[in-house]
Structures are given as C-alpha cells and as structure tokens.
Amino acid sequence: MAEVSTRDRLIVEAMRLFCEQGYRATSVAQIEAAAGLAAGSGALYHHFKSKESLLEAGIDRQLDRRQAMRDISVLFRGVGDLRTELTLLGRYQLAVIDEERQLLGVAASTPAAQASRLNAAYGALIHGLSGDIVDLAKNWNPDLAEADAASIALVGVNALLGRRISVLLSGVESTVSDDSFLAEWTAMLACRIEAESGAADRTAS
Amino acid sequence: MAEVSTRDRLIVEAMRLFCEQGYRATSVAQIEAAAGLAAGSGALYHHFKSKESLLEAGIDRQLDRRQAMRDISVLFRGVGDLRTELTLLGRYQLAVIDEERQLLGVAASTPAAQASRLNAAYGALIHGLSGDIVDLAKNWNPDLAEADAASIALVGVNALLGRRISVLLSGVESTVSDDSFLAEWTAMLACRIEAESGAADRTAS
DNA sequence: GTCTATATAACGATAGAC
DNA sequence: GTCTATCGTTATATAGAC
Structure with missing residues (x-):
C-alpha cells in the first residue's frame, strides 16, 4: 500500500525539478536519476511519450489535489469573531498557495503549448481564494x-500571493514570521470589512 | 543621437526574451534575430563573451535604471491628506515594479550562477519600497x-507585488483597473495607519 | 520495465573571409 | 562588425537486449 509506482515517482520528482530549475533547464536524464532510474536511459519514455506529456501529467495531478482541498474553508465559519475567522482563513489560504507552489514555479518558465493550461489553473486559483474572502466579508x-x-x-489575496511568490523568486525566506504577517493582514482586512459601504471612494481623484 | 548601438539592442531584446520564455529556453540565435542580426551567426559574441555575460549586462543595466528612479518618492510628501499621499505612493510603486518587471520575470528561471545577483537585487527592491511606506506611515x-x-x-508591498507578478505568471490582465485596486489598497493602509499603536495584536491566539 | 547503445537535432561558442 | 561555416557538447527520443 505504501508502494509508490515508478510513474508517480517520475511525476513528483519532475515537478520538483521543474519548479527549482525551470522546465527547459531540467533534462530527462536528471529526472530519471531523481526517480532512482539510470540517468540517460530512456526508461522515462516507457511511462510518458515525451517530456512535455510528463509536465501535462504533473499539471493534472496538481489540479486533482486542488479539488481535494476545496470547500474546506466553510469549516472556519462561525468559530468566533471576525478577526479569528479571518486569521484562520488567511492561514488556510497560505497553505493552499503552498500546495500550489510548484505549479506557480513551473508556470514561470513553460513552453507555450502548456501555457494556456497553466494560466487557466492560475486564474481558477485566484478566483477561488478571492471568493472565500468575499463570502466571509459579506457574512x-x-x-x-x-x-x-x-x-x-x-487586495487580500494578492498580499498572500505576493508574500509566497516573493520567496519563490528570491529563494530567501522573510524575516517576518507568517503569524506576524497574518496578524497585520487580518487587522487590515477587518478594518475595511467593518467600515460602512462606499468607504473605498474616500481616496484622491 | 537616436542611434542605438547593436550592443544595447542585444541587451534589450535578450532581457525581453528571457522574461517571456526563460533564460534557458531563449537561444543565442533567437536573440541575434531579434536584434536585427543574422540568426545563428556568432555576431553576438563580438559584444559579449558568452550568453551568461549578456544576462549579467542586462542585470547591471536594470540596476542602473533603478538607481535613476530612487528618491523620487519624497516628491509626494506634503501634497495633501494621508489618503492622497498613499495613492500617489502606491501608483509610483506600481510604476517602479513595472520597471523591474523584466528582472522579476528573468529571476523565475535562471541558472544558479546568476541567482545570487538576482536575489540580492530583488531583496533591495522590496526593502526600498517597504521603507518608503514606513516613512509615510510614521510621518x-x-x-x-x-x-x-x-x-x-x-503587507502593502506584497499586495502590489502580488498584483503585478500575477499577470506576469498568468499573462492575463486583471478585470479590475489599477485605480480601483489602488483605491482599496489606500483605504486599507490608511485604516491601519490611523489606528492607535498595538492594534495589530487584536487577532486570534 | 529497465538497461546499453545510438540516432537525430539543437545549442553555445569559435575560426576565418569580407 | 557582420557574415558563412563548423566544431564540440548536450539534449530528446528510439531500438533492441535482458
């Protein structure tokens, strides 16, 4: 039951390497070696017809995992006050983004053939996260x-994305902890949610 | 005076292609063609000793341009109320990020040799933008x-970065205009800046 | 299914004519 | 400075033994 098929190992290691080095910079030989196969042998091609179809399988796998995490956010409803629920939702959404980290990393350097698939996946991610915040706010x-x-x-979703993508691009972890960041994030959103409607128009022309 | 040297054209086109396709995915022949030279001829190597040194020159060029934009943010001081200054600063910072767009895009898929340079450049960018907001807030x-x-x-800087990097990764422009985004961004930050100190601690344990 | 061996193509970089 | 031509290397993908 704990047995992991060679095909799955290839997908996991490939996505990890694609995220770290980029799609083009990762060779098939490198993927085979990471999966415990002989580097340079065409063993990979007995599971995938090409390097690109391996990427496609990796994207599909990520979309399946995303589906599994959906609709968990409703569990945070009615826990306590606005700020408690916001903090829980923010922590959950950071975890979701972490789950998608590889996909985001791969999206940065991808052949045009798969670009539309990745873009659609990215758009759906933003839409889902944003919708959960909207529901909480209107509630x-x-x-x-x-x-x-x-x-x-x-603005809230972009703040969370910016924080995670920053470390993805720079490779350097922030000096501020996630909890501290989420505390301020919560305060900002709560401050705006509690404000009367139309308050966002009080800015410069 | 409007004459652009071949060397400069090579740098400009290379950074554009690196950002769009990634460093590894962009061939020297492609860069030469984009710069108006014969694709496949080694003409590029009369200006740069290698493809990697061309990337280095591109990074240096970006850092020079960044230096030119520094200390412009102080011009927004004392214009009016808090929200007006915040909106102007936010608009300015989005423009700065746009100027750095190519560098951020290239950073996503780069060989380890140049990674440290890019990471340092990225860290300095965040630090500078964040510092300007801190100054305005404390003022x-x-x-x-x-x-x-x-x-x-x-949180403010990450929100701006997230918005710009999102379109960089997905290639799809947001349906919300920059002005609308900045209006909400301004309202959020102003709401928190006006709050008394220590208010950020009112979150869940 | 995994291996050795190899076909085929593309890429980075160099040499020399003009 | 730009071109044509080419070398050496590395990559994707395939063929066939085990």
Whole structure:
C-alpha cells in the first residue's frame, strides 16, 4: 500500500525539478536519476511519450489535489469573531498557495503549448481564494457592497500571493514570521470589512 | 543621437526574451534575430563573451535604471491628506515594479550562477519600497510603533507585488483597473495607519 | 520495465573571409 | 562588425537486449 509506482515517482520528482530549475533547464536524464532510474536511459519514455506529456501529467495531478482541498474553508465559519475567522482563513489560504507552489514555479518558465493550461489553473486559483474572502466579508457585514467586498478580497489575496511568490523568486525566506504577517493582514482586512459601504471612494481623484 | 548601438539592442531584446520564455529556453540565435542580426551567426559574441555575460549586462543595466528612479518618492510628501499621499505612493510603486518587471520575470528561471545577483537585487527592491511606506506611515502617525509600521508596509508591498507578478505568471490582465485596486489598497493602509499603536495584536491566539 | 547503445537535432561558442 | 561555416557538447527520443 505504501508502494509508490515508478510513474508517480517520475511525476513528483519532475515537478520538483521543474519548479527549482525551470522546465527547459531540467533534462530527462536528471529526472530519471531523481526517480532512482539510470540517468540517460530512456526508461522515462516507457511511462510518458515525451517530456512535455510528463509536465501535462504533473499539471493534472496538481489540479486533482486542488479539488481535494476545496470547500474546506466553510469549516472556519462561525468559530468566533471576525478577526479569528479571518486569521484562520488567511492561514488556510497560505497553505493552499503552498500546495500550489510548484505549479506557480513551473508556470514561470513553460513552453507555450502548456501555457494556456497553466494560466487557466492560475486564474481558477485566484478566483477561488478571492471568493472565500468575499463570502466571509459579506457574512460579517451584510451592508458591504459586492464591489467593495471584491476589492477587499482582491487586495487580500494578492498580499498572500505576493508574500509566497516573493520567496519563490528570491529563494530567501522573510524575516517576518507568517503569524506576524497574518496578524497585520487580518487587522487590515477587518478594518475595511467593518467600515460602512462606499468607504473605498474616500481616496484622491 | 537616436542611434542605438547593436550592443544595447542585444541587451534589450535578450532581457525581453528571457522574461517571456526563460533564460534557458531563449537561444543565442533567437536573440541575434531579434536584434536585427543574422540568426545563428556568432555576431553576438563580438559584444559579449558568452550568453551568461549578456544576462549579467542586462542585470547591471536594470540596476542602473533603478538607481535613476530612487528618491523620487519624497516628491509626494506634503501634497495633501494621508489618503492622497498613499495613492500617489502606491501608483509610483506600481510604476517602479513595472520597471523591474523584466528582472522579476528573468529571476523565475535562471541558472544558479546568476541567482545570487538576482536575489540580492530583488531583496533591495522590496526593502526600498517597504521603507518608503514606513516613512509615510510614521510621518502621518508618529505614535505608530516601528514594528507596526513595518508590518503594514510589508503587507502593502506584497499586495502590489502580488498584483503585478500575477499577470506576469498568468499573462492575463486583471478585470479590475489599477485605480480601483489602488483605491482599496489606500483605504486599507490608511485604516491601519490611523489606528492607535498595538492594534495589530487584536487577532486570534 | 529497465538497461546499453545510438540516432537525430539543437545549442553555445569559435575560426576565418569580407 | 557582420557574415558563412563548423566544431564540440548536450539534449530528446528510439531500438533492441535482458
């Protein structure tokens, strides 16, 4: 039961290497070696017809795992006050983004053939995360306009994404802990959610 | 005076292609063709000793341009109220990130040899943008603790970065305009800057 | 299914004519 | 400085033994 097939090992190691080095920079021989096969042997081609079809299988696998994590966010409903729920949701969404980290990393350097698939997957991710924040916001402040809730959610999601993608691009971990970051993130969103509707218009022309 | 040297054309086109396709996926022949030279001829090697030294020159060029944009943010001081200054600063910082877009794109898929240079450049960018927000925040609320100002700035910068890097990864422009995004971004930061110190601790344990 | 061996193509880089 | 031509290397992918 704990047996992992060679095919699965190839997918896992390939996505890891694609994320670290990029798709083009990762050779088939390197993937075979990482999966415990002889480097340079065509053993990989008995499981995938090409390097690109291996990437495709990796994308599909990630989308399956994403499906498994969906609709867990509703578990945070009614736990306590607005800030508690926001912090829990933020922590959950950071975990979701971590799960998608490889996919985001691979998306940065990918042949055009698979680009549309990755773009669609990325768009769906943003939409899902943003929607959860919108639901939470409107739940705690029914007077909040749909457009305002969407704006708050968009800035919130981008803040979480920016934090995770930053370390993805730089490879350097932030000096600020996730908890500290989420504390401020929570305070900012709560401050806006509690405000009356239309408050976002009080900016410079 | 409008004459652009072949060397400069090579740098510009190379960075554009590196950003779009990745470093490894871009061939020297492709760069030569984009610069108006015969594809496959070694003409590039009369200006750069290798493909990697061309990337290095591209990074140096970006760092020079960054230097030219520094210390412009102080021009926004004392324009009006907190929200006006925040919106102007946010708009300015989005422009700065746009200027660095290529460098961020190249950073996503780069050989280890140049990775440290890119990482240092990226870290300096974050630090500079964050520092400007901290200065503005403490200017409008002297009671704000240094740590709180830094937290607010970190979330703010990551929100801007997330928005720009999102379109960099997905290639799809957001349906929300920059002005609408900045309006909400401004409201969020202003809401937190105006709060008393220590308010960020009112989150879940 | 995995191996050795190899076909075929593309890439980075160099040499020399002009 | 730019070209044509080419070398050496590395990559993807295949053929056939075990």
